[in-house]
Amino acid sequence: xxxxxxxxxxxxxxxxxxxxxxxxxxxxxxxxxxxxxxxxxxxxxxxxxxxxxxxxxxxxxxxxxxxxxxxxxxxxxxxxxxxxxxxxxxxxxxxxxxxxxxxxxxxxxxxxxxxxxxxxxxxxxxxxxxxxxxxxxxxxxxxxxxxxxxxxxxxxxxxxxxxxxxxxxxxxxxxxxxxxxxxxxxxxxxxxxxxxxxxxxxxxxxxxxxxxxxxxxxxxxxxxxxxxxxxxxxxxxxxxxxxxxxxxxxxxxxxxxxxxxxx
Amino acid sequence: xxxxxxxxxxxxxxxxxxxxxxxxxxxxxxxxxxxxxxxxxxxxxxxxxxxxxxxxxxxxxxxxxxxxxxxxxxxxxxxxxxxxxxxxxxxxxxxxxxxxxxxxxxxxxxxxxxxxxxxxxxxxxxxxxxxxxxxxxxxxxxxxxxxxxxxxxxxxxxxxxxxxxxxxxxxxxxxxxxxxxxxxxxxxxxxxxxxxxxxxxxxxxxxxxxxxxxxxxxxxxxxxxxxxxxxxxxxxxxxxxxxxxxxxxxxxxxxxxxxxx
Numbered sequence: 084x085x086x087x088x089x090x091x092x093x094x095x096x097x098x099x100x101x102x103x104x105x106x107x108x109x110x111x112x113x114x115x116x117x118x119x120x121x122x123x124x125x126x127x128x129x130x131x132x133x134x135x136x137x138x139x140x141x142x143x144x145x146x147x148x149x150x151x152x153x154x155x156x157x158x159x160x161x162x163x164x165x166x167x168x169x170x171x172x173x174x175x176x177x178x179x180x181x182x183x184x185x186x187x188x189x190x191x192x193x194x195x196x197x198x199x200x201x202x203x204x205x206x207x208x209x210x211x212x213x214x215x216x217x218x219x220x221x222x223x224x225x226x227x228x229x230x231x232x233x234x235x236x237x238x239x240x241x242x243x244x245x246x247x248x249x250x251x252x253x254x255x256x257x258x259x260x261x262x263x264x265x266x267x268x269x270x271x272x273x274x275x276x277x278x279x280x281x282x283x284x285x286x287x288x289x290x291x292x293x294x295x296x297x298x299x300x301x302x303x304x305x306x307x308x309x310x311x312x313x314x315x316x317x318x319x320x321x322x323x324x325x326x327x328x329x330x331x332x333x334x335x336x337x338x339x340x341x342x343x344x345x346x
Numbered sequence: 347x348x349x350x351x352x353x354x355x356x357x358x359x360x361x362x363x364x365x366x367x368x369x370x371x372x373x374x375x376x377x378x379x380x381x382x383x384x385x386x387x388x389x390x391x392x393x394x395x396x397x398x399x400x401x402x403x404x405x406x407x408x409x410x411x412x413x414x415x416x417x418x419x420x421x422x423x424x425x426x427x428x429x430x431x432x433x434x435x436x437x438x439x440x441x442x443x444x445x446x447x448x449x450x451x452x453x454x455x456x457x458x459x460x461x462x463x464x465x466x467x468x469x470x471x472x473x474x475x476x477x478x479x480x481x482x483x484x485x486x487x488x489x490x491x492x493x494x495x496x497x498x499x500x501x502x503x504x505x506x507x508x509x510x511x512x513x514x515x516x517x518x519x520x521x522x523x524x525x526x527x528x529x530x531x532x533x534x535x536x537x538x539x540x541x542x543x544x545x546x547x548x549x550x551x552x553x554x555x556x557x558x559x560x561x562x563x564x565x566x567x568x569x570x571x572x573x574x575x576x577x578x579x580x581x582x583x584x585x586x587x588x589x590x591x592x593x594x595x596x597x598x599x600x601x602x603x604x605x606x607x
Contacts, residue, residue, distance in 0.1 A: 211452045219520070220474045221473040
């Protein structure tokens with residue numbers, strides 16, 4: 084009896100998972116189809132870039148600054164024991180640009196942007212605004228989904244680059260709490276430690292992170308059920324799924340980078 | 347006014363007798379949501395120029411019926427033809443073409459929250475009709491707002507409008523594409539009796555001005571009386587009675603009679 088119940092639960096779980104994966108694949112192809120259609124919504128795309136990029140900048144800037152600042156403060160005592168404090172700028176820049184910057188900024192963006200897209204599209208679905216677009220022969224996928232996914236794909240890498248630069252500034256402030264280092268010397272050491280092979284994979288993976296944030300936010304918002312409860316559920320699912328996808332994509336990106344960039 | 351309505355009713359009834367005038371035809375339509383069979387056997391014909399009211403209690407499948415007509419929900423069995431074309435067999439582009447001839451007023455008005463009234467009305471013109479001339483767009487927007495009596499609300503946000511105003515603007519946004527058929531999903535629900543009467547009267551005025559045929563889903567008897575040439579009563583996924591308001595008022599059927607009490 085217990086075995087039978089477990090079997091049923093596992094079966095229905097797998098069935099639901101496959102159904103969801105199928106839905107997402109279908110949604111992805113719908114996105115591609117509508118992306119290739121004539122009449123790209125440039126105005127809405129620019130508006131979304133403004134909302135996603137400009138309006139997220141203060142949060143990203145503070146996060147980036149604290150990232151560099153804390154990383155410096157945490158590593159300084161250990162490096163001091165080995166007399167290697169001069170390596171701090173290089174260590175901060177390499178770790179922030181290669182890994183910590185893209186992942187932390189993507190996770191913060193998932194919390195801010197994926198949830199807001201999920202909630203916005205979810206509430207549009209609940210209040211029949213998406214249906215109203217459909218019945219008037221306007222294309223909600225092209226207007227709402229394509230523009231948001233592309234804006235995320237475009238803006239997340241830019242936000243990450245800005246956050247990387249600001250975190251170096253945070254690192255500089257952190258270093259100056261202990262000993263006096265000139266801005267010129269700090270940045271000189273930070274940039275000398277960086278190679279193109281550090282920057283390139285870091286930027287490339289943020290493009291995929293941005294796409295994941297936009298895609299998952301839109302998917303959950305667009306497929307929310309009726310009722311106000313589903314709006315909250317859409318926002319919550321968007322954050323959880325987007326964060327999970329960022330971690331998964333990062334794992335894949337690190338493996339690929341190790342194979343192609345550092346060998 | 348009453349005489350005008352009588353003439354219109356006669357014209358609609360005459361039109362109904364002519365098969366060539368049929369614009370929407372539903373035969374044995376069925377729709378289930380998992381175990382719940384909402385539409386069991388729906389048969390309906392809408393003729394050119396006619397106002398058809400579908401009356402029924404909540405949860406009987408009224409809204410599902412018109413959402414099937416406009417292609418928002420797929421039906422399971424039966425036939426659904428709009429302008430002689432089976433909705434199920436249409437490609438995405440063909441469905442879009444048919445939808446251009448259909449106007450749909452949602453229960454809530456479904457105005458786009460992030461846009462002003464002007465932008466709401468201009469949206470279908472720029473996206474669907476691909477209009478680019480700003481002056482022409484503004485003129486069309488002002489004309490249709492004038493028709494629903496809300497010219498002053500042009501630069502307001504939907505959040506600043508009352509329920510009745512939202513419905514009027516929703517109606518204006520639908521009419522701006524000059525549809526041949528209007529589908530009203532409970533146009534007077536949630537409104538006070540006076541506004542409700544005004545909206546019903548507006549439906550009649552707009553029918554005259556834009557020459558539309560309409561299906562009006564409602565459980566508001568005043569709305570049904572003012573707007574309906576013919577009334578169908580829906581219960582348990584089937585129509586149980588058909589006739590004019592006056593005919594149904596005299597019905598001995600308990601289920602039909604309960605609406606008139």
